[in-house]
Amino acid sequence: MEPIIELNELTKQYGEQTAVDRLTLNVNRGEIFGLLGPNGAGKSTTILMMLGLAEPTSGTVTVCGIDSTRQPILVKRKVGYLPDDVGFYEDLTGTENLLYTARLNGFSRQEAISRVEYLLDRVGLGEAAHKKAGAYSRGMRQRLGLAEVLIKQPEVVILDEPTLGLDPEGVRELLQLIRQLSRDEGMTVLLSSHHLHQVQQICDRVGLFVAGRLLAQGDVHSLSQQLFQEEAIAIEVQVNHFPDGLLDDLQQVDGVSRIETHDDGKLVIHCSQHVTPEISRMIVESGTSLLHLTQRQYGLDEIYHRYFEGREADEKR
Numbered sequence: 001m002e003p004i005i006e007l008n009e010l011t012k013q014y015g016e017q018t019a020v021d022r023l024t025l026n027v028n029r030g031e032i033f034g035l036l037g038p039n040g041a042g043k044s045t046t047i048l049m050m051l052g053l054a055e056p057t058s059g060t061v062t063v064c065g066i067d068s069t070r071q072p073i074l075v076k077r078k079v080g081y082l083p084d085d086v087g088f089y090e091d092l093t094g095t096e097n098l099l100y101t102a103r104l105n106g107f108s109r110q111e112a113i114s115r116v117e118y119l120l121d122r123v124g125l126g127e128a129a130h131k132k133a134g135a136y137s138r139g140m141r142q143r144l145g146l147a148e149v150l151i152k153q154p155e156v157v158i159l160d161e162p163t164l165g166l167d168p169e170g171v172r173e174l175l176q177l178i179r180q181l182s183r184d185e186g187m188t189v190l191l192s193s194h195h196l197h198q199v200q201q202i203c204d205r206v207g208l209f210v211a212g213r214l215l216a217q218g219d220v221h222s223l224s225q226q227l228f229q230e231e232a233i234a235i236e237v238q239v240n241h242f243p244d245g246l247l248d249d250l251q252q253v254d255g256v257s258r259i260e261t262h263d264d265g266k267l268v269i270h271c272s273q274h275v276t277p278e279i280s281r282m283i284v285e286s287g288t289s290l291l292h293l294t295q296r297q298y299g300l301d302e303i304y305h306r307y308f309e310g311r312e313a314d315e316k317r
């Protein structure tokens with residue numbers, strides 16, 4: 001795999017405050033990477049450093065092999081950036097706005113016209129192309145923003161909270177569009193979000209970002225392993241009664257880390273690996289009836305809850 005964004009010990013301090021703390025991260029060519037974290041985690045600051053718009057206090061950042069800090073103009077040619085609030089000329093139509101950008105990017109009038117028409121169609125704004133941008137809904141503005149970013153055929157697209165303010169249907173459509181565009185055009189996408197469910201839908205990999213630090217990165221499965229380690233899996237069991245010694249025996253099974261017991265005969269067995277067959281055999285052989293058994297693996301939901309919601313709740317106290 002070829003890394004296209006490389007961050008090495010990247011740090012940004014604002015006075016006493018460390019907004020980004022020794023961040024080391026690679027994003028590979030063609031992948032969709034989600035930077036996930038609550039407000040203030042340092043996502044925007046990281047993005048600004050990737051674009052060469054903020055200078056790191058220490059560490060390095062390269063995009064497409066170019067040092068963003070030293071050669072911000074070169075980086076901007078390769079990278080398309082959609083900020084969380086895109087500005088357009090409100091009195092100009094969608095087409096006119098994009099034509100303007102295309103001309104700025106050096107396209108001839110004829111090239112600009114055909115590229116703009118293609119892109120507006122691609123993002124589903126074909127019919128609204130001649131409406132003024134000021135009359136666009138939030139979702140339409142985001143689509144127009146995406147089309148604008150794509151004009152210069154960037155190798156990397158960076159989207160800061162692209163779904164902010166969209167309704168659920170708008171979110172779903174925009175995410176599908178991003179995925180489709182990335183797949184069709186072979187684009188690398190880095191998007192930031194504090195909405196776990198959204199990121200989960202389209203990202204190949206996710207980095208969990210809290211208070212300027214990267215807690216973990218990977219696909220959902222590897223994240224849950226990294227963060228839960230000993231307790232990646234929970235087996236819920238309902239038995240009719242607890243025979244003597246059963247709990248001790250279960251506790252001895254390789255991979256079981258902790259068992260919760262409930263008065264109604266329910267057990268929650270936390271384990272690091274799949275031990276369901278062994279657990280069920282042991283219960284049956286102990287002489288009690290196994291009434292119910294479910295196994296679940298922690299997903300990003302639990303990760304999110306444990307690392308973000310818990311933290312936000314703590315901060316509110």
Ligand SMILES: Nc1ncnc2c1ncn2[C@@H]1O[C@H](COP(=O)(O)OP(=O)(O)OP(=O)(O)O)[C@@H](O)[C@H]1O
Pocket residue numbers: 014017018019037038039040041042043044045046194
């Ligand atoms: N220009 C600045 N001057 C001083 N502090 C800043 C500046 N920009 C960001 N910060 C601080 O750095 C921290 C990280 O902010 P950042 O905007 O990168 O977080 P974020 O994860 O993008 O959050 P959000 O989702 O709210 O945009 C915050 O505590 C913020 O207050």
